[in-house]
Amino acid sequence: MLFRKKNKVDPNKKWYSIGIMSEKGLEDNEYDTLTEKIFDKVDNVGVIANLIREAWDKEQIEILEKKFDYPTLASPVFIVSEIIPEDIKRETKLLEKKHKWKKFFGFISLAEYLEAEDRAIFNFNHALLYTDSMEEVIGFLNEKSKETVSFNLN
Template sequence: MFFKKKNDDLEPDEKWYCIGIMTDNGLEDEEYDALSKRILESVQNVSVISDLVRVEWDQEKLRNLNDRFLYPAFSGPCFIINEFIPEDIKRERKLLEKNHKWKRLFGLLTMVEYMEAETKAAHDFDKALFYSDDVDKVIEYIIKNS
């Protein structure tokens, strides 16, 4: 699941964030909607919220994330905050198109492939700013650092 505000809505001088909600097996739609709604009603500068499934991510990146945040013991969904950097997402899209020239040429690149590339760029764990299992701490972090 992926939520994205239009880039036209982004204020250039305001800091925008991406939030990944990570679980072992993914969230049910109702739980994802409730968490997303709670965040979006509390803060205005969140551009992307994604449902991340732990087993679908590179294990080395997950280890690095845990190292950076001192191996937190999270149960249930945890939240990973990154700064939204439109250039990173554009770069990842171009890389996808470059690596699959023929698919792009024949219009065979799917929306799923583009969304996976965008999610990868938006949730680079090496650039994570905050990691918590408490949605209130996530909201507090964004308010404090905006």
């Protein structure tokens, strides 16, 4: 299982993604154990993904490490980011603009759309937490779940 998404989305809540990054990827049972622990303890996580460090964009990893002052962490690490719907829409529009004819004929694949969504969700410029402690992730997300979303109706 590569991705796991929650079924019910509350639009009045901020949603977060968690990238579980390891050097060569996690075994399915390891990944399932970690995701179950997280989903059981928090209710504001929309996406959890198993990220492979050596296959990930090196520029994004450098951004992440600079942002958090090059921490020394054990594998796996957890990267928590806020899910920003506008970024997902922007990446989708960029994909469709880049492949105008494929869009016109309906040939943009689901995989291409998911890849665009991943670029938006796992943009490490928006990372809020980078740690190897699951307890820290759970505490952070539970604290964030207490925050309310404010809407500007003007």
